[in-house]
Amino acid sequence: MLKSKKYHRIGVIEWIYEVLDDIKWIFIELPKFRKSKPNMNSRINQWLAFIDDSNKELVTMAETKNEVLREARKEVTYLTGDEEIQRLQQLREKWEMDRISEIEYEKKKAIKIGEKIGEKKGEKIGEKRTKIKNAKKMLEEKIPIEVVMRVTELTEEEIRNIQEV
Numbered sequence: 279m280l281k282s283k284k285y286h287r288i289g290v291i292e293w294i295y296e297v298l299d300d301i302k303w304i305f306i307e308l309p310k311f312r313k314s315k316p317n318m319n320s321r322i323n324q325w326l327a328f329i330d331d332s333n334k335e336l337v338t339m340a341e342t343k344n345e346v347l348r349e350a351r352k353e354v355t356y357l358t359g360d361e362e363i364q365r366l367q368q369l370r371e372k373w374e375m376d377r378i379s380e381i382e383y384e385k386k387k388a389i390k391i392g393e394k395i396g397e398k399k400g401e402k403i404g405e406k407r408t409k410i411k412n413a414k415k416m417l418e419e420k421i422p423i424e425v426v427m428r429v430t431e432l433t434e435e436e437i438r439n440i441q442e443v
Contacts, residue, residue, distance in 0.1 A: 306326065328350065412430055
């Protein structure tokens with residue numbers, strides 16, 4: 279079961295609820311923070327100024343006192359960027375999606391071409407087997423090689439090989 283202890287008001291912090299040991303929910307009213315004159319040596323006030331970002335002077339002061347906030351500002355600036363950087367990022371993402379799409383299209387196309395080539399090779403092999411089968415039957419019936427060659431369109435050498443088998 280979660281415990282809940284209600285703490286008193288601390289400056290702009292309205293309520294602190296301890297939910298579990300060492301885990302607290304803190305409710306903050308930013309309008310009250312904006313009206314107050316916060317102590318910028320306090321880490322929570324530094325972060326509040328950073329999060330609120332309405333008073334540039336407080337944000338600058340917070341960033342000079344807190345190295346982590348300076349790094350966070352660099353990340354936020356990088357991630358949000360100006361419109362030109364965002365546009366370049368969007369173009370890069372579009373290019374990447376187009377490139378992946380083109381690769382997938384070419385793969386599917388190659389598979390279809392491969393299937394067609396395979397079908398044609400299969401047909402040729404099947405035709406050849408049928409010719410050989412027919413040639414064998416004709417040779418068993420003692421039909422002359424010249425006639426077998428004309429009917430099956432096999433070469434004399436192929437027919438001689440069939441006879442040897």
